[in-house]
Amino acid sequence: MTGFTLLTAELTAKRLGLLSQLVPQARIVALLVDPNYPPSERIVRDAQEAARAKGVSLQILRARSETEIDDAFSALEPLRAEALIVPASPFFGNRLDQLVALAARHAIPAIYEWRQFAEAGGLISYGTSPAGMFRQVAGYVARILKGAKPADLPIQQPTTFELVINRKTAKALGLTVPPTMLDLADEVIE
Numbered sequence: 001m002t003g004f005t006l007l008t009a010e011l012t013a014k015r016l017g018l019l020s021q022l023v024p025q026a027r028i029v030a031l032l033v034d035p036n037y038p039p040s041e042r043i044v045r046d047a048q049e050a051a052r053a054k055g056v057s058l059q060i061l062r063a064r065s066e067t068e069i070d071d072a073f074s075a076l077e078p079l080r081a082e083a084l085i086v087p088a089s090p091f092f093g094n095r096l097d098q099l100v101a102l103a104a105r106h107a108i109p110a111i112y113e114w115r116q117f118a119e120a121g122g123l124i125s126y127g128t129s130p131a132g133m134f135r136q137v138a139g140y141v142a143r144i145l146k147g148a149k150p151a152d153l154p155i156q157q158p159t160t161f162e163l164v165i166n167r168k169t170a171k172a173l174g175l176t177v178p179p180t181m182l183d184l185a186d187e188v189i190e
Contacts, residue, residue, distance in 0.1 A: 009039045009042040009043045009046055009087075010046070011113070011126065011127060011128075011161075012043050012046040012047045012050060012085070012087060013046055013047070013049070013050035013053075014126060015085055015087070015111045015113070015126050016029065016047060016050045016051060016054065016056075016085060017050070017054070018111060018124065018126055018163070018181070019083050019085060019109065019111045019124070020054055020056070020083075021178060021180075021181055022109060022111075022123070022124060022165075022170070022175060022177060022178070022181060023082060023083045023109045023175065025082065026056065026082035026083040026109070027056055027057060027082065028056065028057045028058075028059060028079065028080050028081050028082055028083075029051060029056050029057070029058055029059070029081065029082065029083045029084070029085065030058075030059045030060075030061055030072075030075075030076055030079060030081035030083070030084045030085070030108075031043070031044065031047045031058055031059070031060050031061065031084075031085045031087070032061045032062075032063060032069075032072055032084060032085070032086050032087075032092075033060065033061070033062055033063075033087060033089070034062070034063065034064055034089035034091045034092055035062045035064055036064050036089075036091065037088075037089035037090065037091065040087075040089070043087045044060055047060075047085065059079045059081055061075060061076075064091065066095065066098060069095060069098060069099065069102065070102070073102040073103075073105075073106050073108075076106055076108055077106070081108065082108075082109075083108065083109045083110070083111075084103065084108045084109070084110040084111075085110070085111055086099055086110055086111070086112045086113070086117070087113055088113035088114065088127065093114065096116060096117055096120055097120065099112075099117070099122075100117060100120045100121045100122045101121075103122060103123070104121060104169070104172070107173060109123050109124075109173055109175060110122060110123055110124075111123065111124045111125065111126060112124070112125045112127075113125060113126070113127035113128075114127055114130075115127070115130075115162055115164045115187070118164040118165065118166045118169075118187075118189060119164070119166075119189065121166065121168075121169055122166060122169065123165070123166055123169045123170060123173065123175075124163070124164065124165050124166065125162070125163070125164045126161065126162070126163050126164075127161065127162065128160070128161060128162075131160070133160075140153060140156070162186045162187070163181075163184055163185045163186050163187075164185065164186060164187045164188075164189065165177055165181060165182065165185045165187075165188050165189065166189040167188055167189060167190055168189060168190060169189075
């Protein structure tokens, strides 16, 4: 067996940490998960562990349809959620515009996995660099074309991660991005 992993679940704690740096006053954080996405339960467990370690309350919201996404965002205010984590799932990836628009409408600071969310107006994203993964995949393809047996190649993990911060969105939310975060960012969208 060979292939690549994206570390989708494994980066949940890091995302919570980044969101806590950007919104340090947030004591209640919501996690929106797609229950149909197999890594979701691991994402929930990792987020719960990270939230306990940070001393924040974590509220789990599940959505597997457009209506359930709307309902999850409507639940943020009654839960008093002050920030939101939106992990990867194919379903959420196809609802990028809806998720970003709802976060803006509800004025909730949100972190996403893929840079496309920050580019579309989301506050912040942190995840595997697609360009970095494509380079790794190309290296594997080259090795296979040169005669390497796929079964002999180890499963690869990403080596490049991207932090993208949308300062325009931060300003709209009344947030000041700490200089240390700006220094770490791979891209800052003005």
